[in-house]
Amino acid sequence: MSNDVELLKKIVHKDRDAFETIYKAYFCKLYTLSFRYLKDEAIAEELTNDVFMMLWENAGKLVINQSLGAYLSRSVINLSLTHLKKNQRLKDRNKNYLKDLNPADDADQTDHATLYESKLLMIESILEELPPQCRKIVLMSKYDKMKQQEIADQLGISIKTVKNHLTIAYDKIRVALAKREVYVLFLIGFLFFSLGLFVQFVII
Amino acid sequence: MEENNTSRFIPYDLIQKDLDGVISAEERLLLERWLSEDVENPKLYNEVRTLSDDLIVLEHYKNVDTNSQWDRFKQRLDRAPATDEATLPTPMKAIWKPWMKLVAAAVLLMIGLACYLNFDRWMGYEVQLYGSVEQEPILLPDSSVLVLHAGAEASFNKRTFNQQRIVALKKGKAFFDVKHGRTTSFVVELAHNYVRDIGTSFEVNLLAEDVEVLVKEGTVALSGSKGPSAKELILQKNEKGFFKKETASLSKATPDNLENEHKVAQKLSYTNERLDNICFDLTKRFQSNIIVVGDNLKARKLSMYFDGQSLNEIVQILSKTLNVKWKASKKGYSIYE
Numbered sequence: 001m002s003n004d005v006e007l008l009k010k011i012v013h014k015d016r017d018a019f020e021t022i023y024k025a026y027f028c029k030l031y032t033l034s035f036r037y038l039k040d041e042a043i044a045e046e047l048t049n050d051v052f053m054m055l056w057e058n059a060g061k062l063v064i065n066q067s068l069g070a071y072l073s074r075s076v077i078n079l080s081l082t083h084l085k086k087n088q089r090l091k092d093r094n095k096n097y098l099k100d101l102n103p104a105d106d107a108d109q110t111d112h113a114t115l116y117e118s119k120l121l122m123i124e125s126i127l128e129e130l131p132p133q134c135r136k137i138v139l140m141s142k143y144d145k146m147k148q149q150e151i152a153d154q155l156g157i158s159i160k161t162v163k164n165h166l167t168i169a170y171d172k173i174r175v176a177l178a179k180r181e182v183y184v185l186f187l188i189g190f191l192f193f194s195l196g197l198f199v200q201f202v203i204i
Numbered sequence: 205m206e207e208n209n210t211s212r213f214i215p216y217d218l219i220q221k222d223l224d225g226v227i228s229a230e231e232r233l234l235l236e237r238w239l240s241e242d243v244e245n246p247k248l249y250n251e252v253r254t255l256s257d258d259l260i261v262l263e264h265y266k267n268v269d270t271n272s273q274w275d276r277f278k279q280r281l282d283r284a285p286a287t288d289e290a291t292l293p294t295p296m297k298a299i300w301k302p303w304m305k306l307v308a309a310a311v312l313l314m315i316g317l318a319c320y321l322n323f324d325r326w327m328g329y330e331v332q333l334y335g336s337v338e339q340e341p342i343l344l345p346d347s348s349v350l351v352l353h354a355g356a357e358a359s360f361n362k363r364t365f366n367q368q369r370i371v372a373l374k375k376g377k378a379f380f381d382v383k384h385g386r387t388t389s390f391v392v393e394l395a396h397n398y399v400r401d402i403g404t405s406f407e408v409n410l411l412a413e414d415v416e417v418l419v420k421e422g423t424v425a426l427s428g429s430k431g432p433s434a435k436e437l438i439l440q441k442n443e444k445g446f447f448k449k450e451t452a453s454l455s456k457a458t459p460d461n462l463e464n465e466h467k468v469a470q471k472l473s474y475t476n477e478r479l480d481n482i483c484f485d486l487t488k489r490f491q492s493n494i495i496v497v498g499d500n501l502k503a504r505k506l507s508m509y510f511d512g513q514s515l516n517e518i519v520q521i522l523s524k525t526l527n528v529k530w531k532a533s534k535k536g537y538s539i540y541e
Binding site for chain 1: 214221226252262270277
């Protein structure tokens with residue numbers, strides 16, 4: 001974060017190298033975050049670049065009270081939601097999904113992009129651990145947009161087996177993510193406990 | 205591959221078909237039945253939908269080529285109008301350097317102090333009074349009467365006067381007839397001391413930096429300095445008190461002396477006359493002792509003309525002219541170097 005502050009100071013003075021470093025560090029996760037909301041590659045790319053353009057042009061005027069990551073995430077989320085409000089087609093397409101997503105609060109210190117990126121990386125690692133056939137079926141279903149019957153035909157297996165593979169994959173990912181949430185909560189609790197012990201030790 | 209890890213049955217295949225939009229009417233019926241079976245099921249449905257979305261996003265995430273994105277963005281950056289660095293607005297935080305904050309605090313403090321000190325004047329509470337030839341009586345808020353002689357200046361605070369009866373006499377001669385029956389005393393503030401009324405009417409005369417107080421009625425306290433520990437000289441009716449700033453000394457003239465004191469010179473003229481001779485002449489005329497200390501001083505010659513001055517005023521004029529000191533006592537006046 002302190003490195004981000006230094007880079008930001010350089011960006012104020014139009015240092016392109018510093019800007020490139022920031023861009024390359026944040027583009028992928030910000031674009032992904034925007035795409036999560038919009039489900040449209042081109043618009044997500046454009047909005048993410050708009051945020052960077054804003055950073056380049058107004059770096060001197062910005063008042064950033066949180067980390068740069070949190071600030072950029074907030075900008076991307078708000079820009080994406082504003083775009084959705086204006087575009088009924090996208091809004092309709094994502095209406096169920098968007099129920100859970102709210103505009104980011106100015107005081108929100110969370111780096112949503114990094115948080116979401118870590119979730120995706122975890123899903124990816126779980127996928128890697130799946131049996132080859134199971135992983136292949138998930139990839140065919142999600143990435144190649146193949147119907148279950150088409151997968152069964154292509155792999156020469158019954159449709160019931162395809163359904164079972166999908167069930168195993170989803171279950172594993174769901175359980176692992178749930179465990180991760182518990183682990184994160186436990187970690188936070190442990191940190192607070194350690195901090196309390198440390199403070200008590202210092203006082204004594 | 206018939207194993208199932210879930211403790212609760214989730215129809216992943218139906219949810220997936222629903223999300224892909226390829227679900228049949230029969231399958232939709234089954235899905236809806238499952239959704240309505242338990243309040244937890246819609247939550248599980250949403251969980252799977254989010255996971256399904258995340259899997260799609262993951263595909264895009266893995267395919268992002270940041271370097272090529274940067275190359276494209278660079279072109280957009282080049283097209284953007286160049287901003288001269290010198291014209292860039294300086295962030296607010298850079299403007300406020302620590303020393304500037306100190307200066308700002310000091311300025312604010314000074315403004316605050318000025319407001320505090322001048323509050324009464326700016327709010328019109330401080331009343332300035334100026335004496336005129338007519339010597340018209342001025343009625344103070346407590347019904348006391350003040351008469352200012354021509355050229356005299358005084359002021360009082362009408363906001364606080366009922367709590368603290370203070371009149372500041374800045375210059376000249378003033379007569380006070382104080383209204384009594386109040387718990388607070390009446391004080392005339394002077395530059396270096398004060399006159400506190402104990403129940404009277406009196407006259408205060410500021411002569412250069414010295415003070416004369418003549419009690420017309422009752423009792424008055426003349427102080428030798430300011431503050432609660434100031435030494436006070438009590439003056440009774442017809443007594444005259446003197447305060448000399450140079451020595452911070454207090455003295456008074458008795459009623460006998462005062463008779464002489466009240467006498468005024470009737471056109472006296474001295475031309476290149478020795479001081480001891482002048483004082484001898486004045487002693488005879490006013491029937492009051494005037495002692496000149498020191499042979500050199502006695503031998504100094506001067507030309508003077510007096511018309512209508514009291515002896516006290518004449519002694520002061522002589523002292524000023526010769527740049528020497530003087531003092532009044534029960535025995536009379538002394539002039540010395």
